[in-house]
Amino acid sequence: MIENWYDAAKALEWRAAAGDDPADQELAERVYTSRLIGQNPDLLMHGGGNTSVKLERPDLFGDQRQVLHVKGSGWDLDTIEAPGLPGVWLDPLLKARQLETLSDEDMVNYQRSNLLDSTSPNPSVETLLHAFLPHRYVDHTHATPFLILANLPNAAEICREIFGDRLGIVPYIMPGFDLAKAAADVYDANPAVDGLLLLQHGHFAFGDTAQESYDKIVSHSNEVAAYLGLTGVTPIGERRPAEGLQVLPMLRGVIAEVNAERDDAMPIFDLRNGDHTHTFMARPDINALATRGMASPDHVIRTKGRPLVLRRADLANRETIKAKVEGFADEYRAYFNRQAPHAKEPKTLLTPDPKHAWIEGIGIVGMGGNAKAAAAAADLAEQNIRVRAVGEDAGGFYPISEKDMFDCEYWSLEQAKLGKGTPPPFQGKVVMITGGAGAIGLATAKAFAAKGANLVLIDKDPQALDQALDQLGRWHVAHAEDITSDGAAQRAMDAAILAFGGLDIVISNAGTARSGALLDLDDAAFRQAFELNFFAHKNFATAAARVIQAQGRGGQILFNISKQAVNPGKNFGAYGTPKAATMFLMRQLTLELAGAGIRVNGVNADRIRSGLLTDDFIKERAAARGVSEDTYMGGNLLGREVQAHHVADGFVTLALSERTTGHVLTVDGGNTEAELR
Known part of the structure; x- marks a missing residue:
């Protein structure tokens, strides 16, 4: 059965937050109950449902007039706010009922011409139906029980059995002017009804208060559910690892x-x-x-x-x-x-x-x-x-x-x-970023997300991943993993397949710089540096390549290589050596994967505030050289600090370069010793 979530105390909170205007307060409660409907998947799903309230507001001359606030196009009821219920002067809408016909284009134009605010979104295509019903509050849903009822061959007969004369029955008519007139005629034939069944479509309920209308939506739906023997809620959203997802x-x-x-x-x-x-x-x-x-x-x-x-x-x-x-x-x-x-x-x-x-x-x-x-x-x-x-x-x-x-x-x-218009360049692309919660990884994630990508962030710190997702939004996922562990790459690929069905771009970014002279490093420490700075790159690249090959539509592998691969620094051999191997790996994979349409490129960055280069380390290095921190971080030909978002821009540039493979893009502000040619 569907729970009634109305809470009088919360409704008062919504009203109080709206200020002193009684109309704004009532609209705020309308927003509250609209969200209650939109957040319950057994009452409403995407692509249908709308709510309204009729209020009084002054016009330009100070005269009080009735206004219909109705759901606007582009807004979802589960997250709707007051601007998502644009106001339309009610009297002109009521006058439209006198017309014999009204085209969709004329209806939209007429509704827009009577908006209180011309910048508001288009009112719902069912605005006139809301207007023609006399009630202060009107709710329209596609509740699961009503969708079952509405599509039965004897729906009208069963509706009468459940509700008697309490619901009016409207035959199927495409939403718009004709449906609005037909529904209003059904209501006029029996003004005592407290709802409407729209055959093969959905359900309307109405009342004098937001709570009354919402209560009817829930109670009507539960009466149908009881008749059909429905128990529990419709299962929505369960996704779990399983065999065969490859x-x-x-x-x-x-x-x-x-x-x-x-x-x-x-x-x-x-x-x-x-x-x-x-x-x-x-x-x-x-x-x-x-x-x-x-x-x-x-x-x-x-x-x-x-x-x-x-x-x-x-x-x-x-x-x-x-x-x-x-x-x-x-x-x-x-x-x-x-x-x-x-x-x-x-x-x-x-x-x-x-x-x-x-x-x-x-x-x-x-x-x-x-x-x-x-x-x-x-x-x-x-x-x-x-x-x-x-x-x-x-x-x-x-x-x-x-x-x-x-x-x-x-x-x-x-x-x-x-919606219309040109899609963003990475729409439809699944992008995996290792070290995705770190400075460079998160900056890169933001850059790709801004261009439409759906992201899979890989990092070993679950808390940092949660914080990263808070910044990126709900349409991305994270997978906590130590990328040096056995099977880590395949588990990450499985996570991408489970979340989005596949993978298009992997940005092999994770790494850390271990300092110390080679003569002072034992083999265990040196091997550990290779695990993170080379073997993890190799494992993720090859695992990603197999997924991309299975798709058969090409893809990309991007490596964070570092200037150390070209221009070694004193006491950084345990970092530069595996990074040099990773640069060779990039070039080798370029040769091997080009036939599958997989491009392989890399970014050489230098002196970025991340990993080893913490604020304390920067302060220490700057003091040792007798220069300011800004001078130390700007130690390049341009004399300006290179930041994480500059590296992110480099990855985006390579990803958009459709005919570039086997290339290393330098992002270091200018360092002659690290130039590749």
């Missing part, structure tokens, strides 16, 4: 290969493999359920209308996987060719690659251009397998028709939710 990089590469429209695009994967996913895949009616469509039309833009289904036999090798992906793409093109001629205006084929997959023995995989998009697809896929299974067993899972699904998938107002 097939994911191969699948990832095949999808990119088949998706010829964007031949450089690698999908990011989000795996869900809890027990419920395997139970679902064991059903005998999987193939039939896969072709039915999604539980709500809003899901289709993130998941496409059907999953890629891979049985164990399909996972035998790259050729069998490719055949299934090509088959999916062919079926998608055929679907487009069937429906596009009947569209009101010309449509352009979207990329025919799958957006989620059901993989026997592996689990459910969401796919997207980045981790956020992949997670949204995976969340919806997990909700959908429960809706399909329970619905089919309760009488049948029958969502909207193919035509309705096409109309929604290719609806410009839905496509707008995905």
